Structures are given as C-alpha cells and as structure tokens.
Amino acid sequence: MTTVSTAPQAVRNDPVHKHHLQTLYRRVWGLRALGMGLGSLAPLVVLHELKSPVAAWAWVIFVGYGWPHLAYVLAARSRDAYRAEQRNLVFDTVLAGSCVPLMHFNVLPSVVLLTMVMADRLSAGIRGLWHRGLIGMLAGVLLGGMATGFAFAPQTRMPVVLACLPILVIHTLAVSLNSYALVRRTQQQNILLKKLSRTDALTGLVNRGHWEQAATTLLATVPAGEASLLMMDLDAFKQINDDYGHLVGDDVLQAVSGVVLCHAGAGIAGRLGGDELVLAVTADAATAAAIAEDIRAGVEALRFVHAPALRCSVSIGLATNGTAGGSLRVWLDAADQALYRAKAQGRNRASAPA
Numbered sequence: 445m446t447t448v449s450t451a452p453q454a455v456r457n458d459p460v461h462k463h464h465l466q467t468l469y470r471r472v473w474g475l476r477a478l479g480m481g482l483g484s485l486a487p488l489v490v491l492h493e494l495k496s497p498v499a500a501w502a503w504v505i506f507v508g509y510g511w512p513h514l515a516y517v518l519a520a521r522s523r524d525a526y527r528a529e530q531r532n533l534v535f536d537t538v539l540a541g542s543c544v545p546l547m548h549f550n551v552l553p554s555v556v557l558l559t560m561v562m563a564d565r566l567s568a569g570i571r572g573l574w575h576r577g578l579i580g581m582l583a584g585v586l587l588g589g590m591a592t593g594f595a596f597a598p599q600t601r602m603p604v605v606l607a608c609l610p611i612l613v614i615h616t617l618a619v620s621l622n623s624y625a626l627v628r629r630t631q632q633q634n635i636l637l638k639k640l641s642r643t644d645a646l647t648g649l650v651n652r653g654h655w656e657q658a659a660t661t662l663l664a665t666v667p668a669g670e671a672s673l674l675m676m677d678l679d680a681f682k683q684i685n686d687d688y689g690h691l692v693g694d695d696v697l698q699a700v701s702g703v704v705l706c707h708a709g710a711g712i713a714g715r716l717g718g719d720e721l722v723l724a725v726t727a728d729a730a731t732a733a734a735i736a737e738d739i740r741a742g743v744e745a746l747r748f749v750h751a752p753a754l755r756c757s758v759s760i761g762l763a764t765n766g767t768a769g770g771s772l773r774v775w776l777d778a779a780d781q782a783l784y785r786a787k788a789q790g791r792n793r794a795s796a797p798a
C-alpha cells in the first residue's frame with residue numbers, strides 16, 4: 445500500500461529519492477504486519493474447521509505474525525535495503541499462495557487473500573512487481589499443494605465468512621485512503637508545477653511566454669483606450685552590475701519587481717528578459733500615467749541593505765490599446781518607442797508615444 449513510483453535516472457540518483465527507497469521496508473513494516481495479521485484470521489478458522497495438523501497451524505501463524513517482523517530484520521540488515529524489500533514483497537506472495545492449499549482451496553478466504561496481496565503489489569508502483577508476484581503466488585500454491593496433496597474443499601461456512609470481514613473492510617479503506625492522499629498530493633504538485641512553469645524564478649513576475657498569452661487575451665477583450673501597457677527598463681543597470689556586482693544587481697531587479705507588483709492591481713506584470721519589465725493593465729491613459737508615476741517614485745525610493753549608497757531609477761514607456769491597434773506586437777512596439785523617448789529625455793520618467 446506504500447507507493448514507490450519507478451523514477452527516471454536523474455531522480456533515481458537524487459539522494460532524497462535514494463533514502464526514500466532504502467527506507468521503504470520501514471514504511472511497509474506496519475502495513476505488512478496489519479495486512480498479514482488480519483489476512484491470517486480466516487485461514488486459521490479454516491484450519492480449525494479442517495482439524496489441520498500442528499505444522500499447518502505453525503506455518504499460518506508464522507506467515508501472519510512472524511514473517512512481517514522477519515522481513516523487517518532481513519531488509520534492515522541487508523546492504524541494499526530496497527532490493528531486500530523487493531524480495532520480501534515477492535516472498536509475501538509465495539507465503540500467501542502457500543496458505544491456499546492449506547485451506548483446501550476454501551473459496552472465499554483464498555480469493556480474498558490472493559486478491560489483497562496482488563492489489564498491494566500493483567499499488568506499490570514498482571515496475572514488474574505484480575508480474576513477479578504472480579509467479580511467486582503460483583509457486584506458493586504449488587509448494588503448499590505438494591505438502592497437502594492438493595486436497596480440495598472449496599465451500600465457505602459462516603465463521604470463515606466473518607473472519608474474512610476485518611481484512612476486507614480495513615484493507616479496502618486503507619487502500620482508498622492511500623489513493624486519496626496520492627491524488628491530493630498529485631493535484632497540489634500539478635498546481636505548483638504550473639505556477640513554476642509560468643513564473644520568472646528571480647523576480648516572481650510571470651515569464652515572457654505566459655505574459656504574452658495573458659496580454660493577448662486582455663487586448664482581445666478590453667475596448668480601445670481602456671487598456672494600457674507600461675514597458676519599464678532600469679536605468680544604467682549595466683553600471684549598477686559593474687559597480688556593485690551581479691548579486692546586488694539581482695537584488696535591484698527583485699526590489700523593482702516588487703514595486704511593480706505593488707502597483708499592478710489586477711494587471712499582469714511580467715519580465716520580458718534582462719532588466720525589461722512590462723505591465724498590462726485595464727486602465728485608460730490617465731490612470732496608467734498615474735500608475736507609472738507611482739512605480740517611478742517607488743523605485744526611486746528603494747534602498748538596499750547590501751549597498752546603502754545605491755540609488756536606482758526606471759524609465760517607463762506607456763501605450764494604450766487605442767494607439768496600438770489590435771495586435772500585441774504593435775502594442776509592444778508603441779510602448780517600446782515611448783520607452784525610447786523616456787530614455788532620450790533623460791531617464792527616470794514615464795513617457796507616452798509622441
């Protein structure tokens with residue numbers, strides 16, 4: 445019931461993943477003890493009905509209540525605990541199979557036992573385990589049959605039916621809980637992956653590809669004159685990098701992105717690349733100019749712990765979707781020209797197209 449997916453090479457070499465595999469036997473221990481313990485109840489009742497010899501009792505008691513702990517010790521003492529646990533998982537099936545002839549093929553407990561054991565091999569997610577488990581199970585049935593002469597009495601009486609219930613109920617609920625946890629974890633990881641795939645790692649703004657998608661949608665849905673684009677470029681950023689180093693340069697980029705996000709409202713802030721940031725927002729030209737001034741002033745007010753003397757500024761080019769026409773390319777071009785004007789007019793300012 446513990447899932448260990450077969451991972452690609454890079455993941456398999458990861459120390460955390462290796463540790464996860466090498467400690468599998470510890471996680472399986474409790475589940476094996478519970479499953480084998482409950483699973484042995486019905487066989488014991490059948491042995492009682494059949495008035496089986498002591499050797500059969502001893503074997504089933506070993507399978508149900510001794511083997512789970514022996515399996516733990518074998519894996520713990522092994523040089524490769526994961527391989528040892530894989531052997532244990534196959535040996536589980538041999539043992540389960542061997543109990544079937546001891547019960548003279550009593551139909552309900554035999555089916556329950558074999559099904560539960562097989563379901564656990566499948567849900568472990570280890571490649572080929574179910575296949576090896578099937579062979580192990582058949583070997584177990586064969587060995588048990590050779591010991592009992594394949595005696596056959598498939599009828600199941602009520603006490604045996606009742607003895608099957610604990611494993612049926614508890615095992616089914618445990619497997620369902622495990623699946624529930626797995627689905628929840630996968631959903632959360634998918635959300636995180638989606639977020640990471642569209643986020644610029646340094647600034648936390650959306651990356652170019654995702655920003656272009658979102659801006660295209662905005663452009664298609666907002667009437668002309670009601671959406672604005674702010675294209676921002678840090679002033680003399682190369683000099684900042686040269687004077688203070690790239691790490692401080694990164695701090696500046698992060699801090700400026702923080703200011704942009706702070707004033708973005710419901711707009712979409714992104715990093716096109718380098719020190720070039722963009723904000724597409726549902727706002728007319730006057731509102732966009734006010735947002736641009738807030739960002740400009742916010743950037744000017746930034747101070748840095750690792751470079752107290754450092755002052756930075758940003759130039760901003762503005763374009764509304766009215767001036768830009770229908771395509772994102774034209775809109776970006778209009779904002780870029782406005783940014784060029786802001787730089788040419790002396791930087792640290794916002795400018796609209798001429």
Ligand SMILES: Nc1nc2c(ncn2[C@@H]2O[C@H](COP(=O)(O)OP(=O)(O)OP(=O)(O)O)[C@@H](O)[C@H]2O)c(=O)[nH]1
Nearest residue numbers: 677678679680681682683685690691693694718719
């Ligand atoms: N620290 C840091 N620097 C970066 C990063 N990406 C790009 N740069 C640097 O940003 C600088 C961009 O400089 P430019 O935009 O060409 O010029 P500028 O110095 O900002 O001058 P103006 O734009 O004309 O004001 C280059 O030196 C790049 O190496 C980054 O992720 N971190």
